[in-house]
Amino acid sequence: MVELRDKVRRFGINVVPQILDDKSFDEDTLLDLKDAELLDLCRKLNLIGDDDFFFLDQCRATRNSFSIAHPAAGTVDEDEFLSFLSRCQKHALSSAHNPKGVDTKSLLAALKATKFKKDQRQEWERRIQETFEAQRELIFVMLHGIYCDPASGEEARLNAIAICESFSNDLSPRTRSALVDRHQDYKAKGDEARQKASLQFFETLGQLSLLSEAEVHSIFTSASRKLLSVHNGWDNFHNEPPFADRLLKLSRKNRVPETAQATFVEAVVTAATGNSYGVSNAASPSYNEMVKCSRQTRSS
Template sequence: MTDVVIKSDVNLPGLPEAVLPAINQLAASLGIPREVLASEEDIAYAWRDLPRELREIPPELRGELIARMCVAVSAGLFDGAMNYIWNAAILHLRQKIRNFGLPVVAQILQRDFEESQLVELQDARLLELALKLNIIDEDGFFFLDQCRNVRNNFSAAHPAMGNINDREFTAFLNRCVRYALADSSSPRGVNIGAFISAVKGGRFNDNQCQIWVQRLNETHDAQRRMLISMVHGVYCDPATAEPARLNAIDICIGLRDNFNSSIRAELVDNHSEYVAKGLEEKHTASLQFFEKLGLLSLLNESEQHLLFSRAIDRLWFSHTGMNNFYNEPPFAERLLELSRQGAVPETIQDKFVSVVASCRSGNGYGVSNEAVPYYDQMIQAFSPREISALIKSAMDKKSILGGKIQRNASCMRLFKEAIKQIDVASVSSTVRADYDRLMR
């Protein structure tokens, strides 16, 4: 049963009668045009809309920064108000990560992660981490990342590129509230130590197994993926006692119906590592693991999957790093060579298509010209399934590719150049309308 959240109304006082005349007098005394400051109408409308947004913020989160934001709005300082509400949103997301558990975050990131590193984390990286932990969803990440760009360019935090009006501020406020501040709950991750101790302990009874399956089902995708990967490792370890192996397989059978593509890919990566390192005992146990779960079909292309995954990751890292125009070509060439040796494994096709098309679409500064021939050859060889994945990704504003080309005219132009490489006859009827829309 879902808990009903009671929202408390926020009754702000009317704008002090002296505020608006004082702004006019200030502009006159400084000898500046009144138009450079927010108009009386903009201030009045922004103030009128504030209570509707503020009531979505739980009372315990309406602190000093929210009060400062309200004062700034009353004076028409929307750029300052944006900065206050953004800081409130970031501080709340940071607290949610603390509540999730920094040791758990460190396990997920597979590196040290302490309080000092959380505090020093840049806003962009904080949003990425919150998405990874499922503290925000993909919608929240998309809109909050937009807010981050607006805040960096139009707020009082930095020299502003221009002014915003009341409607733009209210939209900014709504997104900060809706995707960061509206929910005061802070779900915690599963205690990794307790979970592994339970798995390696005595044989589970039915209730014990159901409890752990429920906890893993209710936790975040990123942690669930990590814990299932750890359980796979426990099962494949030759030193593991038989009760622990049976516990591991029971947990995974209970979760199997909810295995998403990321979990399946992680298991395939782990299996491929055993093959690559010549760990025969672990490899044999891993085969048994996949057989018991009815997932043997995933292993047909496991070695190829690992090679593609690494090559794609290295290309993306070079594309998003410094001097990408100079660094991309060898990684693009390497990926092209791999793709020519056989069909791209289905488990990695979506990622392959997204990264190749995103790199081919460049960024706001252009594209790596020396890498373009390699990208074009890969796009020309896309299978009908890969073409469909490409079109769907391009039409999805929340995807990396879709967000890029729909926000940047240069990237859209380069993307259109790229998809001209595709034979129209290979475009599935299910995405043909979207394909035609993109080509217009």
């Protein structure tokens, strides 16, 4: 029990109230917890697993029933005593797993202060990586909300998407589900500003496959038509590169829906072929890569 209390301290007593939504939790509260309550807290914080909780709770019951602190209900033989010691050792004393909680208040303050420097962003990424899965899920949903909020400052939005992008390939199924649920809430409420920002969020993370086929179709066809529109303009050589780059990034990270492939191919081939004045040299590398990727996809 002493070790479990130390685990909570290493996790961060100042972070526990944010997880439990109990503003009164402090060192005195920790010391006043009954052993059963301490075990339950450690399980909620992922400091022990379900198996650890089960066996340690058995040890607690054994101690209460057979220690000299209470009227003995019977006797414990040598084998039972060794089993008791082994379980305490294995499930509490020798466990190296001790995630540290992320202080979300400090994270929010840092997000809103100024654009992260590289080492600052990496430090927050490290802290998020080291915390337990349930808190990571809450943090990513919070960052998604900040990015989609029209009232958020540009620094906060850039910081939020930068952190999420670094975890884009490691999001758990529960986190992906929670993000999609939030996106669907925006659609249901008719919140167009947040819905549009949410689409950009999924696009940047390369997670458009989580959304409906119709939404992904719309994103690809819209980007393709914008490229064609710019290509047909009088100053196309100057304006094409960013639109070509955007379409390239889309196709790199996400599969082009079958329903959007005709529009996508038309835009890429038309712009890559050029017009009577030639092609946009700055945009050509993007076109070449998209054509190359399309060939590889067909051959595979």
